[in-house]
Amino acid sequence: MNDVYHCLQCDKSITKGVSDFSKEVYGVSLCIRHQILIHESTATQEAKALFLALKINKVPAILEYSDGIKTIDIAIPGKLYIEVDGRHHHHDADQALTDLLRTFHAWNKDKIPTIRIPNSLVNDPYLFKKAVSCLTEMCMELQNF
Ligand SMILES: [Zn+2]
Structure with missing residues (x-):
């Protein structure tokens, strides 16, 4: 079941791995694009x-x-x-x-x-x-x- 995880920002489905990683780093579930956006944000x-x-x-x-x-x-x-x-x-x-x-x-x-x-x-x-x-x-x- 890979489709139960969603990006909090754009609601796109993400894998459990991506969600777990995001939660560990940012505290919330984000897709890779939004993780990068936050990471690169000034x-x-x-x-x-x-x-x-x-x-x-x-x-x-x-x-x-x-x-x-x-x-x-x-x-x-x-x-x-x-x-x-x-x-x-x-x-x-x-x-x-x-x-x-x-x-x-x-x-x-x-x-x-x-x-x-x-x-x-x-x-x-x-x-x-x-x-x-x-x-x-x-x-x-x-x-x-
Ligand atoms: Zn997103």
């Missing part, structure tokens, strides 16, 4: 980690999405943009999570909100888990519009 390790965590939660996220003007680290096209960066050193991880929740509540559907996630948040296992579940919940809500 996104930061933090952006990739957040992207994969969202994919595990079945969020239809795209890594390095271009809106025609700029490239967004992670996007739910037409719904939500997520920028992962280490430039805001003054911005601590706890504060970032609070901001994330605030963005969620102040969200209005006329404008695509951009959420900024500092690397420090991705690198803190506890806060990262909280941020991923918060973003997942946010994305689920956005699907309803």
Whole structure:
């Protein structure tokens, strides 16, 4: 039975071997093409980690999405943009999570909100888990519009 494994990104059937390898390296089941895309992506390790965590939660996220003007680290096209960066050193991880929740509540559907996630948040296992579940919940809500 080789057809029960699917790429999380494109839904293509993949073999158990490819799926096992992908899960070991990326934590999710991806076809070879998508493994290469992630491997060769210029996104930061933090952006990739957040992207994969969202994919595990079945969020239809795209890594390095271009809106025609700029490239967004992670996007739910037409719904939500997520920028992962280490430039805001003054911005601590706890504060970032609070901001994330605030963005969620102040969200209005006329404008695509951009959420900024500092690397420090991705690198803190506890806060990262909280941020991923918060973003997942946010994305689920956005699907309803
Ligand atoms: Zn694929």
